Amino acid sequence: MPPINPQAVIRPETSADVDAIAEVTKAAFATLEISSHTEQFIVAALRAAGALTVSLVAVLDGRVVGHIAFSPVTLSDGTPGWYGLGPVSVLPAQQRQGIGKALIAEGLARLRALGARGCCLVGHPAYYTKFGFRNASDLAVEGVPPEVFFALAFDGKLPRGIVAFHEGFAATG
Numbered sequence: 311m312p313p314i315n316p317q318a319v320i321r322p323e324t325s326a327d328v329d330a331i332a333e334v335t336k337a338a339f340a341t342l343e344i345s346s347h348t349e350q351f352i353v354a355a356l357r358a359a360g361a362l363t364v365s366l367v368a369v370l371d372g373r374v375v376g377h378i379a380f381s382p383v384t385l386s387d388g389t390p391g392w393y394g395l396g397p398v399s400v401l402p403a404q405q406r407q408g409i410g411k412a413l414i415a416e417g418l419a420r421l422r423a424l425g426a427r428g429c430c431l432v433g434h435p436a437y438y439t440k441f442g443f444r445n446a447s448d449l450a451v452e453g454v455p456p457e458v459f460f461a462l463a464f465d466g467k468l469p470r471g472i473v474a475f476h477e478g479f480a481a482t483g
Contacts, residue, residue, distance in 0.1 A: 316446060318375070318409050323365040325344055328357070330366065330374035331399075338399035344348040348482050349397040355376045355478035356381050363393055364420045368400070368409045378413040381478065385449075386471035391427035394475045414441055422464055429462040430473055449473060 323331060332427040356362050361381040368376030378398040385392055395417065400409045407472055418441065420423040430446075431438060432454050443460035453460050461468060 317355075317370055318407075319369045320366055320412050321369065323362075323367050323377070326376075328354075328373055331377045334374055334377050334401055334469075335397060335399040337401055338405075341396070341402075346482075348397065350361060351481040351483055352377055352397060353377070355481035356476060359476065359478055360434050361476045361478055364417050366413055366417055366420075366438070368403065368404075368413055370409070374402045376409045376413050378410075378417045380417055380429065381447045383476070384474040385469050386474075387469050389427065389469035389471075391425065392469070392473070393421055393426055393429050394479075395429050395431040396433070427465055428463040428468070429461070431457065432458050433460060434458070434477060435460075446457050450477070 323481065331353060332350040333352055337344055337428045340370045357365070358380060362379055364380040365380060366378050367374045376399060378395070382396055383392050383394045394413070398410055398413055418429060421469060430449070431443065438460050441462065443462045445456055445459065446461040449454075449461050449468060449474045450456060450460070
């Protein structure tokens, strides 16, 4: 894996970043076949609901080139303090330069600093295991194949049950 891009600055989103985040998100998912191409609407819905617990941008040469969102999830066993990662977006021209890795690492560090107990996501198996995410046999999302659902328990205690992502993930426009 290439080193983290030393020129990219990772910082919390500001209101001035909203349009750029939408454009980065659209561009990042435009050619991804498994995408329903609603990721920019998901971010907007999470923001409108006040559910973006951690929302970071990567800035390179004064331009937003990446974004990551973390929002609360609900667990059927009642375990509090869990969050969902996603979407994470990097402009195609800046992909494979460590920007996504930097966004994920910083986002997870900020969740830990907030006292979060863990994080989960739906994503590519070959990528997220690098960050300690694992398939969780006792944890699932309805309608999601288990091989693409991952969890990372910050305290080592993986809850059991069904995960429900924020309703903003149903946004389509």
